[in-house]
Amino acid sequence: MRLDYLTIFPEFFDVLGISLLGKAVDNGIVDIHAHDLRTWTHDRHRTVDDTPCGGGAGMVMKPDPWGEAFDDLLGADPDPSVHVVIPTPSGTPFRQDDAAQLSHADRIVFCCGRYEGIDHRVIDYASEHWSVHELSLGDYVLNGGEVAALAMTEAIVRLVPGVLGNPESLSEESYSQDQEGLLEYPVYTRPASWRGWDVPEVLMSGHHGHIAQWRREQSRELTRRRRPDLLTDE
Numbered sequence: 541m542r543l544d545y546l547t548i549f550p551e552f553f554d555v556l557g558i559s560l561l562g563k564a565v566d567n568g569i570v571d572i573h574a575h576d577l578r579t580w581t582h583d584r585h586r587t588v589d590d591t592p593c594g595g596g597a598g599m600v601m602k603p604d605p606w607g608e609a610f611d612d613l614l615g616a617d618p619d620p621s622v623h624v625v626i627p628t629p630s631g632t633p634f635r636q637d638d639a640a641q642l643s644h645a646d647r648i649v650f651c652c653g654r655y656e657g658i659d660h661r662v663i664d665y666a667s668e669h670w671s672v673h674e675l676s677l678g679d680y681v682l683n684g685g686e687v688a689a690l691a692m693t694e695a696i697v698r699l700v701p702g703v704l705g706n707p708e709s710l711s712e713e714s715y716s717q718d719q720e721g722l723l724e725y726p727v728y729t730r731p732a733s734w735r736g737w738d739v740p741e742v743l744m745s746g747h748h749g750h751i752a753q754w755r756r757e758q759s760r761e762l763t764r765r766r767r768p769d770l771l772t773d774e
């Protein structure tokens with residue numbers, strides 16, 4: 541899997557060389573390239589933004605640098621197997637299913653917007669050539685798409701076979717299919733008693749059936765309290 545990041549702050553993505561994703565890069569499972577969008581500017585000030593047509597506060601990212609970056613990175617031939625991801629507050633919610641689908645992609649290009657956003661014709665042009673996903677990390681506004689791109693990257697790449705040491709752990713996570721889309725149950729480890737708090741007895745019983753039942757009940761109760769929207773049968 542090749543991941544490209546178009547951004548005016550490419551150093552944001554140096555962190556991808558650390559830990560799990562770093563190992564995935566070292567193992568050649570993932571190939572990461574961060575690009576400074578100003579590479580594709582030609583004026584003395586390396587300008588990437590301009591005032592919004594129609595007025596309004598703030599600045600908008602000019603289309604030209606993005607178009608020239610696409611030309612260099614992707615060429616002009618349409619290829620639906622290339623996924624262009626634009627993190628934006630106006631996107632569809634990024635969910636585990638999106639991470640799962642994108643984990644099968646051979647190529648993902650993250651377009652990290654700043655200011656008030658990117659000239660919409662960039663999205664129109666990209667949509668004619670590649671598979672474009674305008675995705676929101678959550679209902680809040682960030683100064684740029686870089687932090688969202690990092691979070692989405694981790695959610696996607698950890699699902700790629702060979703990246704995680706223990707793939708079984710994926711099946712028991714919140715939102716995973718095996719977890720029936722419920723929140724993950726509370727977890728514990730040693731010591732059995734800590735500052736007056738004990739590990740629930742059932743987890744020390746060695747009775748796998750009771751433990752599984754307790755975990756299912758905990759997941760349902762937690763989901764009912766915190767995320768009733770995830771419960772389908774109520």
Ligand SMILES: COc1cc(COC(=O)c2cn[nH]c2)cc(-c2cccnc2)c1
Binds near residue numbers: 652675
């Ligand atoms: C591509 O267009 C963008 C992108 C971003 C950065 O992403 C997020 O904030 C985000 C992504 N998931 N959830 C939030 C921010 C703006 C923006 C800023 C200020 C006012 N209005 C819009 C625009």
